[in-house]
Amino acid sequence: MSEQYLIVNTKILPDFYEKVVAARDLVEQHKVKGVSEAVQRVGISRSTYYKYKDSIFSFSENARGRKAVLSMILTHQQGVLSEVLNELAAQHTSVLTINQSIPIHDHASVSLSLDISDLDCSIDEVLRSLKEKKGVTNVRLIDLE
Structure with a gap:
């Protein structure tokens, strides 16, 4: 089965999608000690982070x-x-x-x-x-x- 990708305006999505991206950015940029601190800072659960972290990406304008x-x-x-x-x-x-x-x-x-x-x-x-x-x-x- 092929995967599908969409570009969707975040205004119509639950806010936790953006928070997953923000948490992943914090971890990847070493601005936090680990996932626990990142999810606490953005206000989502660890399970939400791990469920979506490999499926949600931010769109780069450039x-x-x-x-x-x-x-x-x-x-x-x-x-x-x-x-x-x-x-x-x-x-x-x-x-x-x-x-x-x-x-x-x-x-x-x-x-x-x-x-x-x-x-x-x-x-x-x-x-x-x-x-x-x-x-x-x-x-x-x-x-x-």
Whole structure:
């Protein structure tokens, strides 16, 4: 099943959506010691934060140089990462950074930041094409600018 993304005016949404984004920003910018302090500061529960933190993103008005961050789990087989990178190149993305963990139980965690300003399809289509690659066991969109 494909994921759907919408741009919605926050005026029609419950305020906790914006608070989740604010809490995540506090944590990512190291302005608080941890999630507990962040959620307390913005006024939401930890469960609300964890339920929505990977699904709500703020829209960047200066999205000229659009960027995306993906998290993937790849099997530890020769050529799997190369196939992922070739697919991303075919989709007209530029890889900005790659972080890969040491394989554990024949799987490695890979985080990619991408420049998607020249993307010729939707980010959903990119995710779908990556999920279909042999050796890719999980793909998630972490952030989008």
